Amino acid sequence: MELSELATGAGSTILLVVIDGLGGFADADDASELEEARTPNLDRLAAEGSTGLLEPVGAGITPGSGPGHLALFGYDPLEFRLGRGALSAAGLGVTLEPGDVAARGNLSTLDDRGVVLDRRAGRIGEAEAARVVEKLRREVRVDGVDVRFHHERGHRILVVFHGEGLDPAVSDTDPQTTGEPPREPRAATPSASRTAEVVARTMAEVRRVLADEPAANGLLLRGFDSHRELPSFRDRTGMRAAAVAVYPMYRGIARLLGFEVLGDPLDLGDQAELLEKHRGDADFVFVHHKDADAAGEDGDRGAKVAAIERVDAAIPDLVAAAEPGVVAVTGDHATPSQLAAHSWHPVPVLVHGAKVGRDDADRFGERWCRTGALGLRPSRELLPILMAGAGRLAKFGA
């Protein structure tokens, strides 16, 4: 059954706050980051509402940002697949044309032997990165294909290959670790062999152009993807949706689903202001916060705890600005600082609203959510629960 069969198109507003990489785990030494964080505002919502744990894709499956978010928006991430390139393009407002292949790129630092020293070029500054991208744009030339470089933010860039006969079935050149050279791009299918060659020639050309750069002398590519249509969120749910996100990729995901992307916020304060300014314009409002994930990926436990506490401090303003009937707070996946990477661990969730009910959890965190009223369930089941709490789903059957 499709949710659209039951969606009434009326009801209260839903506010979904996604703390990227929220989930973690306790071990012999420590509680999870969320368990440790002082979060009086989230604790209050948890105490008054219902809690549980969400599994984004499946048991033991570590999700990327795309599937993690698609699941929270009610799309089965195994049915609807998205490459990071297509996400980044949408986030930057770059329209992929049919036939284009896009990839996510990291400006990075390589040593003399071509081994990756830093996957993020020393967290290169905005102006410096923009200068490097401009240099690539001016000087990189590859026969038979038009290679377009777009600066996203910091070390992150988007590369779009425009030409005839391209195929996105090419493996990542990003080794996802330091101490190794970039990988050779390989074609997963025969029809992608020319594209793999084009990517290899582009990589060589980039090395030549950036040879003298002190920090950003390398480029790592991942998530090759082409243009793809997704069924719109509005058609599936009857809700007008809006996104308030600092980072382009998350706006991109939202834009691919037909969300309106609001403003160009730089922090949680801006995000609350945008919510207030656009109050009532959308039925479903998605607020994205990145820092917890970035800190988790750095293996920086303290920074992840601090990022969660910053979101907690902003919660009253976000809620006051949106005036929602239902508030939900969760993550798109876990990023435990012990692993310094995304992981498969279930992600805590809280849902607060007059019709939702409350359980015995009086704090927000893995150990309290485990016995919550929402149970342990796939992330894609969150959206119908939010819609039910907002009075947006009709009864099924007589």
Add this chain to the structure above:
Amino acid sequence: MELSELATGAGSTILLVVIDGLGGFADADDASELEEARTPNLDRLAAEGSTGLLEPVGAGITPGSGPGHLALFGYDPLEFRLGRGALSAAGLGVTLEPGDVAARGNLSTLDDRGVVLDRRAGRIGEAEAARVVEKLRREVRVDGVDVRFHHERGHRILVVFHGEGLDPAVSDTDPQTTGEPPREPRAATPSASRTAEVVARTMAEVRRVLADEPAANGLLLRGFDSHRELPSFRDRTGMRAAAVAVYPMYRGIARLLGFEVLGDPLDLGDQAELLEKHRGDADFVFVHHKDADAAGEDGDRGAKVAAIERVDAAIPDLVAAAEPGVVAVTGDHATPSQLAAHSWHPVPVLVHGAKVGRDDADRFGERWCRTGALGLRPSRELLPILMAGAGRLAKFGA
């Protein structure tokens, strides 16, 4: 895998007590109705047995009575769909012929402008309602179709349209609220357009015939449906099943699945007597109790608590009468009195039997069931658990 592949056709008797609308939720002010109710007998079964929570159809989905019960009998409610008309017909023992279209009807009160004042005609009495239905039967005439009126109980009636070329794809005329006029019946498919016209003419004719009635001067129709075959419970499970239900619709569901419907009980006392009289005749006995749902739908918290306590008081007699190997108590869906309607919230369940095992829950209610041994699972998974507990399922695989 079909359950029938493993069903042995032998084992102990299963008693399933369905407290209609049992589930609820705690909020800032109150515990759930079941948590509040004094239920020493249910608590003892919970303490000695296993508990959990059941989700009838899916996350966030509010079930009607049909899907709620089908799920408890092991039928996936998304695969097997039933209209209320067909359910009511089966409950009344009215055989729908192929081509007939049936709808559930409410005698109701309209004001001078045709706006619904009371969807239940002031909870009209039995004799009065029977008189009105007899009047409809005698006086309503619609060209080209034979309209048959059957009194169900109170304000509830069944209307069967018998004729050529009828199609049940017609929208409800019941607005499900007061303060609005009945809706125009609309055809969802072109093939139902004649049926929609027939229904509209019937509605006009009913208005004419009932114009002078003080309370029941209107009729609201919903759940248009036609004859449909369901695979029998016995074929699927190897069990002879019996139903002991006061309300016709629940007998109807049972009859559609091939249950034997026992007697014509008026209350829990009659139901216990019937169980005793027919002890050993069935392998699976379904006892249905309606009052908790009716009270929940009225938003009457106290009445729902009292209804649950009445079932609790009857539990020793029901168990003694049936002498089952396995007892289960649950609901077909939640009907929280805070919402005065069915809802999507998971429903507590307890299962008691020598092979079932016990968990730490020592009371019966949402908050204790949340950490029970059965977990949170789809309602359709209850039946195999009951069959296993009754020794009725063979090992799967060598």
